[in-house]
Amino acid sequence: MTDRVSADREARIRRALEHLRNDTTDQVDKIEPFEAAEFTDPVLAARERDLVFGRVPSIVAHGSELPKTYDFKTIRMPRNNVIISRQKDGGVKAFVNLCRHRGALLEEESCGKRRLFSCPYHRWSYDIDGSLRTITRDNTVGEVDRTTLGLVELPCEERHGFVWIVDRVGAPIDVAGWLGEEFDEILSGYELGSLHCVREEGFDEPVNWKIMQDAFLDGYHIQYAHPNTAGKIIHTNIMAFEDFGSHARFVAPRKTIDRWLEEDPGDESLVNYVTETHFLGPNSTLLKQPDHFQLLTFRPHHSDPARSVMEMRLIVPSPEKAGIEQAKWERLWEKNWQILLDVLHAEDFPVLRASQRGMSSRDSGPMLLGRNEVANHLFRRTIQRLLAESDEEVTGAP
Numbered sequence: 001m002t003d004r005v006s007a008d009r010e011a012r013i014r015r016a017l018e019h020l021r022n023d024t025t026d027q028v029d030k031i032e033p034f035e036a037a038e039f040t041d042p043v044l045a046a047r048e049r050d051l052v053f054g055r056v057p058s059i060v061a062h063g064s065e066l067p068k069t070y071d072f073k074t075i076r077m078p079r080n081n082v083i084i085s086r087q088k089d090g091g092v093k094a095f096v097n098l099c100r101h102r103g104a105l106l107e108e109e110s111c112g113k114r115r116l117f118s119c120p121y122h123r124w125s126y127d128i129d130g131s132l133r134t135i136t137r138d139n140t141v142g143e144v145d146r147t148t149l150g151l152v153e154l155p156c157e158e159r160h161g162f163v164w165i166v167d168r169v170g171a172p173i174d175v176a177g178w179l180g181e182e183f184d185e186i187l188s189g190y191e192l193g194s195l196h197c198v199r200e201e202g203f204d205e206p207v208n209w210k211i212m213q214d215a216f217l218d219g220y221h222i223q224y225a226h227p228n229t230a231g232k233i234i235h236t237n238i239m240a241f242e243d244f245g246s247h248a249r250f251v252a253p254r255k256t257i258d259r260w261l262e263e264d265p266g267d268e269s270l271v272n273y274v275t276e277t278h279f280l281g282p283n284s285t286l287l288k289q290p291d292h293f294q295l296l297t298f299r300p301h302h303s304d305p306a307r308s309v310m311e312m313r314l315i316v317p318s319p320e321k322a323g324i325e326q327a328k329w330e331r332l333w334e335k336n337w338q339i340l341l342d343v344l345h346a347e348d349f350p351v352l353r354a355s356q357r358g359m360s361s362r363d364s365g366p367m368l369l370g371r372n373e374v375a376n377h378l379f380r381r382t383i384q385r386l387l388a389e390s391d392e393e394v395t396g397a398p
């Protein structure tokens with residue numbers, strides 16, 4: 001880490017400490033009203049699938065989940081069922097998970113290793129680069145141009161250790177461009193590609209994806225929804241925030257920082273006294289803990305606005321890098337993972353399911369985002385901007 005980067009981080013942490021001393025937090029200029037339809041309207045949900053996920057890159061895996069040639073994963077994206085597959089040249093490709101004969105789902109497993117993808121229906125098979133390898137009983141099928149019958153490829157790029165996809169055939173992909181120079185540099189400083197995804201799980205929840213994402217950008221609910229867990233560790237409603245357009249970074253002080261409330265820390269590093277959160281637009285939260293990262297990803301259901309999938313990943317240094325033996329390393333992360341799961345299932349999910357039920361009232365009345373809910377404002381603005389810009393592209397209207 002450069003001196004400039006660490007000095008900058010220490011300055012942001014001191015700003016959070018100052019907020020804590022004064023019982024303040026970063027704020028946006030004004031309260032923002034919103035309506036329940038943002039989380040229930042099927043027409044808006046369809047526009048988000050096309051104009052957000054079909055347009056900008058979002059993370060679908062960490063590279064260590066498919067480290068070797070022939071490794072694959074399948075994902076239900078908002079628009080397409082997708083296979084991602086590690087290639088012979090070390091790259092990753094993404095395809096629509098569908099057989100080009102009569103459309104059967106080509107791969108049913110969620111992950112594994114395949115030298116070729118073989119369709120369960122009539123056994124047509126495809127190479128891992130997507131090209132059509134075999135048409136069974138081809139003398140009876142008739143003349144077809146095999147070069148046009150490969151798997152449909154989706155834009156895919158590996159960057160900062162993650163695999164990113166734009167969920168629309170033929171769309172351009174430029175992860176660095178989407179992140180912007182500064183945010184791209186921040187992520188590169190974390191060397192996430194050298195880490196290991198030790199646990200990964202998806203949760204299908206009866207909740208709109210934006211309600212889910214909002215909760216994991218929210219520093220205001222901690223002591224109320226998590227009084228005996230996170231609320232004991234992290235201060236509530238204290239945030240030092242930085243805006244990177246469609247992305248953001250903010251620090252929240254841990255309770256251990258209280259020892260510096262009265263005392264001046266001087267040049268002492270305060271990095272271990274905070275949690276640093278990143279919003280990777282459009283749909284991920286990356287939490288930087290002192291010794292590891294946690295990635296949370298939120299994806300809309302392919303048709304129902306009131307459903308989504310959250311994926312959680314624990315991304316950690318290898319045992320060698322951490323300097324601990326394998327068995328101890330396993331136990332450490334298993335324990336960590338179980339704590340995260342317990343909080344999600346016992347505390348976050350019930351509150352969020354209830355939010356979705358709340359939003360289903362036809363006469364909900366307007367609601368609001370407070371000036372203190374800074375990261376939620378940025379998330380909402382990002383999605384609204386993408387929808388508006390896409391309208392411009394489609395209609396030519398300003």
Ligand code: FES
Nearest residue numbers: 099101102119122
């Ligand atoms: S649908 Fe796949 S081989 Fe027929």
Ligand SMILES: [Fe+2]
Nearest residue numbers: 215225226348
């Ligand atoms: Fe929470």
